[in-house]
Amino acid sequence: MDQLRDTLKVHHLRTTTCREDVLSTFINRKNALSHGDLEGALGENYDRVTIYRTLKTFLEKGIIHKVLDDEGLRYALCSHSCSEEKHQHDHIHFKCSACGETNCLENLHIPAVQLPEGYFPEHFNLLIQGVCPKCN
Amino acid sequence: MDQLRDTLKVHHLRTTTCREDVLSTFINRKNALSHGDLEGALGENYDRVTIYRTLKTFLEKGIIHKVLDDEGLRYALCSHSCSEEKHQHDHIHFKCSACGETNCLENLHIPAVQLPEGYFPEHFNLLIQGVCPKCN
DNA sequence: AAATATTCTGCAACCCCGTTGCAAGTTCGG
DNA sequence: CCGAACTTGCAACGGGGTTGCAGAATATTT
Secondary structure (H helix, E strand, O other), X not given: OHHXXXXXXXXXXXXXXXXXXXXXXXXXXXXXXXXXXXXHHHOXXXXXXXXXXXXXXHHHHOOEEEEOOOOOOEEEEOOOOOOOOOXXXXXXXXXXXXXXXXXXXXXXXXXXXXXXXXXXXXXXXXXXXXXXXXXX | OHHHHHHHHHOOXXXXXXXXXXXXXXXXXXOOEOHHHHHHHHOOOOOHHHHHHHHHHHHHHOOEEEEOOOOOOEEEEOOXXXXXXXXXXXXXXXXXXXXXXXXXXXXXXXXXXXXXXXXEEEEEEEEXXXXXXXXX
């Protein structure tokens, strides 16, 4: 409980029940969540718009990061908390075609790539799709 | 012209002006296109729905492939034509934060990754965001 | 060249995603 | 406990994407 408040405080956000609930949902379920997932979990308590704005705020403050997907955006907690100025993510995301879950593989980072002359990379996003350990 | 028809024929699709136009738009612009891009280019000639269905058909037949993006899906031509049964892509996509274009870097393929026990990878999708040679 | 079966297109309608403006409610510092 | 600053809910909107159906176009057969 207090941990939630602390996390919010560190990022200069007011503590509201919606923010606490969204944050604890991310912590309890370990995988990446879409807005729809959160609306399913909390939709009776909060307006859709509020959940959208909470996600947007968390993104800006570096509490969560985007996870790309071929059928819609998802979000996951930033492990080492990022700051408003700098998001740093170089880990791999894995989406299971059987159970549909997307997870961060925090320990695996994206291998370096030698780009041609003139390209200046800033962000990397690697999504691997396949079957996860739970589903085979 | 005839090349367009041939491509369609190879994939067992009837030649229609919409399909020819969508295909040639992909060939002329070299970069990845969203549905919106195509609607902008061809929207006066064809209905939105027809363009959606054309994209879906091309996807299924292996003429184009999905390109991940942090703000919506895009599509790009499959270089070595894929088949209905098997899409094979291991190249890198680069999105420029200045001009907004997304391009396939056909020559660069995604480095191998050693996944933990139990993961069975099937598809890989690496998006690098940054500044492209044209924009710096 | 005409008739047929098959496939494609346009239209209307619909649902979901995500955003914005505004008024009312809540948080936090003094 | 007061006021300033921020957050929420509501209503409304635009865009993305899909489906069903009737009419049009394409390919095939004779």
